[in-house]
Structure formats: C-alpha cells, structure tokens
Amino acid sequence: MKESRQKSPGRIKASVLKWLGVPISLTDGAFWSAWSGAESSSGESVSVESALQLSAAWACVRLIAETIATLPLNLYQMQADGTRVVAKKHTLYHVLHTQPNVENTAVEFWEVMVASMLLRGNGYARKLRSSTQIIGLELLLPQRMNTPKRLQNGQLQYTYNELDGTSSTLSEDDVLHIRGFSLDGLMGLTPIRYAREVIGNSTAANKASGAVFRNGLRPSGALSTDQILTKDRRTEIRTDLAEQFGGAMASGKTMVLEAGMKYQAITMNPEDVQLLQTRAFNIEEICRWFRVPPFMVGHSEKSTSWGTGIEQQTLGFLSFSLRPWLTRIEQSVKRSLLTPVERLGYYAEFSVEGLLRADSAGRASFYSTMTQNGIMTRDECRAKENLPPMGGNAGVLTVQSALLPIDRLGGQTAAASAQDALKNWLNQEQT
Structure with missing residues (x-):
C-alpha cells in the first residue's frame, strides 16, 4: 500500500474510539465512511477529520458556525394589532436563546449544529420534554445517526447509536x-464527500510542499565520477550524504568529495513546481x-468584488453566505418545536443587527432615518444601543415637519392666508 494512502495511527485510533462498544455490521455505511473516508483521485483519503486539518476548511467552518452561534435566536409572538413582541414567557425562548441543555450554552449548541450541517449535511438534536412541553434540546452526533426509515404511516423513524454502545x-x-442542501428532502448532502477531489488535492x-521544505528546497541531485562504484559503495555514499546534508537545517554545510567526484544539484523551488500557486488556488x-x-x-491575494467598506462586505456575507x-x-424550529396552534402566532428569528454594530457611521445613519420617518422612536433606538429609555417624548413617533401629506398642503395654505387676513384686519382696526 502506498504511503500516501495509509492512515496515521492517531486517526485510526480516533475512529475506533468513537465506535467503541457499538455493534458494527458489514453494511453499516456510517462506520466505514468514518473509518476510511472517501478516496480521491490524488490518492488521499478524505474525511471530516482530514478536511479540518486544512486551514481554509477549518477557517470557513469556524467563520460560519461561530458567526451564526453568536447571533441571538429569539422567539417572537404576533399581536392582534400586527406588532410582535419577544415571547420571553414561553419555555422555548429560554431553550433557544439561553441554554438548550445542562451541558451546553446556546452558543455551544448552535455552533455544533451548524458545524454538523457544514461538514456532514445534517444536524440532529433530541427533544427533552416535561409532559408535552419541550424544556431542552440534547445534541446528537450526525456520524452516529443512521439514515431515517420511512414507516407505513408516513412518519420517519431514527436509529441513534448511543455512546454507551446501545441503540435508541x-x-x-x-x-x-435540520437538513443542509438536499436533493430528496430527507437527508442533507455531505459536502466533504462531494468536495473530496478538491480537499484531496x-x-x-x-504534503508535497512539506516534503520540499524537509529536503531543504533541494530534493535531489547527481553525483558523477569516472570510476565504477560497487552497489555497497553507492549505498554508503547515499546514506552518508543524507545524514549529513539532508533537511533544511543542513543548508550551508560544506560538502567534501573524493576521487574526482562532482555534485550537480537539481534545483527545485516552490515556484518551479507551482506549489504556492496550487495551494492558493486550493484555498479559493x-x-x-x-x-x-x-x-x-x-x-487577500486578490481584491474582493463584494463592495468597499466593512458594511458592504458584511452585508454581502450576510445575504449570500x-x-x-x-x-x-x-423554519426547522418553527416546524419541529412548535405545535400547529403555536405556529399561527409564534416564530423564531435570528437578530442580525449585531453584525453591523462595528460600523458606527452606518448605525447613526440608520437610526436617523428611522426616527425622522416615524418608523422607530428614540427610546427604541436607545434600546438597541443598550441604553436606558428616556421616557416622555422620546417614546413618541415623530416625523420631519416639512413632510406633509399632499392633501393637506392646501389646508395649510388656506390657514396661513386666514391668519394673514386676521392680522391685517386687526392692524386696520388699531389704526
């Protein structure tokens, strides 16, 4: 077996420990996928663990998972007048916003859920109930969940391999x-499996770059002599040179050759084999x-086309990513965690305003526009900045005085004319 196709002992041990005590069959696709990963044309075995060893994949998963996990997920209730309020008295609000279970905070829970969808295409959680009311959510690892089975009554049945070796x-x-991108609406597709060629390359x-640097940027060379060397002599010379001059730390040492032997280096640097360009392309x-x-x-090798300024780039990332x-x-929270009756008046929504808090100029312009057009009060703006309400007129909707409905413009003109006429009559009476 080629060395590039061999799995390291650490990875094999980690794969075994995850399934320790769990009954395994020859048809258990989840286990064998975690064990061997997907083979790529480059000869590299691709799995979730090997993909996360790439800095680009690690950074992308962390960026999306941590950003979503740190956004507040609120539960709202629609009022009869069409307005909405945060449903803090509902039990599900505390589960979604603060602490889904005794072991995880909301940030930790949603971080794992989003990372599971990014890497394995599906995120699972067990509903914890008190009577008929949901009081918590327990994380379920997607690599331990078998493909759901469709029962005769149309419902789905899940089989989960517990950590203690039992099945539930x-x-x-x-x-x-919560499914990722899917083609059948039942299971989300695993991005790592479909991206195995890119990740494998x-x-x-x-590995090729590491081998180049390990050999001191001179991985090969040629020794020439007029003499005929025996096999043992050639092996001795090769071993002696490798021990003394192999590796980047041996760079700069003086080589001593005998019997008219000459050394001709075959130089190879990253630019020659386009290693740096290849690695940059793989990141993209x-x-x-x-x-x-x-x-x-x-x-940052190439400029971005997502606009200029942190606000435009953040809006692009929010909209498209x-x-x-x-x-x-x-939508999954509303479908799965709320009863049919509750879905008519309750819904969950992330608060994305926090992504724009770094742009003080953008926030000031937003608040100014909202207050001047009577959409938000000044106290509502202060609440978004975590400032106490001022009360009084600060809680009243206001508009620019110059902005009047068209049908009132004539009325204003007539009133002004009447006032002018009254002033003129008073002046005439006084004279």
Whole structure:
C-alpha cells in the first residue's frame, strides 16, 4: 500500500474510539465512511477529520458556525394589532436563546449544529420534554445517526447509536432534524464527500510542499565520477550524504568529495513546481464550496468584488453566505418545536443587527432615518444601543415637519392666508 494512502495511527485510533462498544455490521455505511473516508483521485483519503486539518476548511467552518452561534435566536409572538413582541414567557425562548441543555450554552449548541450541517449535511438534536412541553434540546452526533426509515404511516423513524454502545429508536416527534442542501428532502448532502477531489488535492499539495521544505528546497541531485562504484559503495555514499546534508537545517554545510567526484544539484523551488500557486488556488476552491469570500479567511491575494467598506462586505456575507443557513434553522424550529396552534402566532428569528454594530457611521445613519420617518422612536433606538429609555417624548413617533401629506398642503395654505387676513384686519382696526 502506498504511503500516501495509509492512515496515521492517531486517526485510526480516533475512529475506533468513537465506535467503541457499538455493534458494527458489514453494511453499516456510517462506520466505514468514518473509518476510511472517501478516496480521491490524488490518492488521499478524505474525511471530516482530514478536511479540518486544512486551514481554509477549518477557517470557513469556524467563520460560519461561530458567526451564526453568536447571533441571538429569539422567539417572537404576533399581536392582534400586527406588532410582535419577544415571547420571553414561553419555555422555548429560554431553550433557544439561553441554554438548550445542562451541558451546553446556546452558543455551544448552535455552533455544533451548524458545524454538523457544514461538514456532514445534517444536524440532529433530541427533544427533552416535561409532559408535552419541550424544556431542552440534547445534541446528537450526525456520524452516529443512521439514515431515517420511512414507516407505513408516513412518519420517519431514527436509529441513534448511543455512546454507551446501545441503540435508541426515536420517532420524528423526538428529533429536531435540520437538513443542509438536499436533493430528496430527507437527508442533507455531505459536502466533504462531494468536495473530496478538491480537499484531496489540497492535502496532497500540502504534503508535497512539506516534503520540499524537509529536503531543504533541494530534493535531489547527481553525483558523477569516472570510476565504477560497487552497489555497497553507492549505498554508503547515499546514506552518508543524507545524514549529513539532508533537511533544511543542513543548508550551508560544506560538502567534501573524493576521487574526482562532482555534485550537480537539481534545483527545485516552490515556484518551479507551482506549489504556492496550487495551494492558493486550493484555498479559493475550498472557499467556493463553503460559499465564503476568500478575504474573510485571510486569503487577500486578490481584491474582493463584494463592495468597499466593512458594511458592504458584511452585508454581502450576510445575504449570500449566512442567510440560507439562518432561514433553514428558523423554519426547522418553527416546524419541529412548535405545535400547529403555536405556529399561527409564534416564530423564531435570528437578530442580525449585531453584525453591523462595528460600523458606527452606518448605525447613526440608520437610526436617523428611522426616527425622522416615524418608523422607530428614540427610546427604541436607545434600546438597541443598550441604553436606558428616556421616557416622555422620546417614546413618541415623530416625523420631519416639512413632510406633509399632499392633501393637506392646501389646508395649510388656506390657514396661513386666514391668519394673514386676521392680522391685517386687526392692524386696520388699531389704526
């Protein structure tokens, strides 16, 4: 077996520990996929663990998962007058916004859920109930979840391999299942499996680059002599030179040759084999799979076309990268965690205003426009800045006095004319 296709002992040990005590069959696709990964044409075995060893994949997953996890997820209730209020008295509000279970905060929980969807295409959580009310959500690892089975009554049945080696059969009402991009509406597609060629090429390029630097940027050379050397003599010379001059730390040492032997270096640097260009292209390819602009993961070789300024770039990232994931989570929460009656008046929504807090000029312009057009009060703007309300007229909607309905313009003119006429009559009476 080629060395490039062999798995390291650490990876094999990690794969075994995840399934320790769990019954395994020859048809258990989840286990064998985690064990061997998907083979790429470059000869590299691609799995979630090997993909995360690439800095671009690690940065993309962390960027999306941490950004979504740190956005507040609120539960809202629609009022009879069409307005909405935060439903803080509902039990689900605390579960979604603050702490889904005793072990995880909301940030930790949603970070794992989003990372599972990014890497494995599906995120799972077990619903914890008190009577019929949901009081918590427990994380379920997607690599331990078998493909759901469709029952005769139309519902889905899930089988989960527990950490203690047992298996649990869960109904559709017991599982919060958030799917990634899907072609059948049942299971989300695994991005790592479909991106195995790009990830495998990137892994192979990293290994080739490491081999070049390990050999001191001179991986090969030629020794020439007029004499005929025996096999043992050739092996001795090769071993002696490798021990003394192999590696980047041996660069600059003086080589002593005997019997008219000459050394001719075959130079090879990263530019010659286009290793640096290949690695840069692989970064862009990985970012394309995760729909992340390369500049947001530290790849600033090319200028971005996402606009100028932090606000425009943030809006582009929010619209094209985060919005699909936010909508999937919001709609899955409404479908799976709310009863049919509650869905008529309650819904979950992420608060994305926090992404624009770094742009003070943009916030000031937004607040000014909203207050001057009577859309928000000044107290509502102060609440978004975590400032206490002022009360009084600060809680009243106001508009620019010069902006009047067209049908009132004539009335204002007539009133002004009447006032002018009254002033003129008073002046005449006084004279």
